[in-house]
Amino acid sequence: MILDFLEWLSGGPRPYAEVMDVWRTSCPRLTVWEDALDAGLVARRAGEVALTPKGRERLAGAGRP
Template sequence: MQDAHSLATRAFLEWLEKAPRGYEETMAGWRSSCPRLALWEDALAEGFIRVEPEPGGMSTARVAVTEAGRNWLRG
């Protein structure tokens, strides 16, 4: 059985995979100040997601699941 953090990580990555997501939208929905539920930080550290910069800066940047993230979802 997966722990709560793994289930939340799965939900986060699946949400990102469904449609293109902007940095601001992602931060609004998934950033947490709870040290036990640091999905954003953990996903970045594990290499599961990446921020794709755009000419308009962070306000127009995109967040995408990496190949490592897709492999984790499949595994």
């Protein structure tokens, strides 16, 4: 599911509010947003969320754009 999240962000930064609307969860088993942020795969800057170089590498390593 993290790869799905990273792929969703791969087109460019998205507003933080949109990311939270789509990906926030209260289920302790589905911590996609938190896991990606903790792993340094995404970063939040100036109200936007974007892939980091590490996130792009993770996508490329999985054969995703």
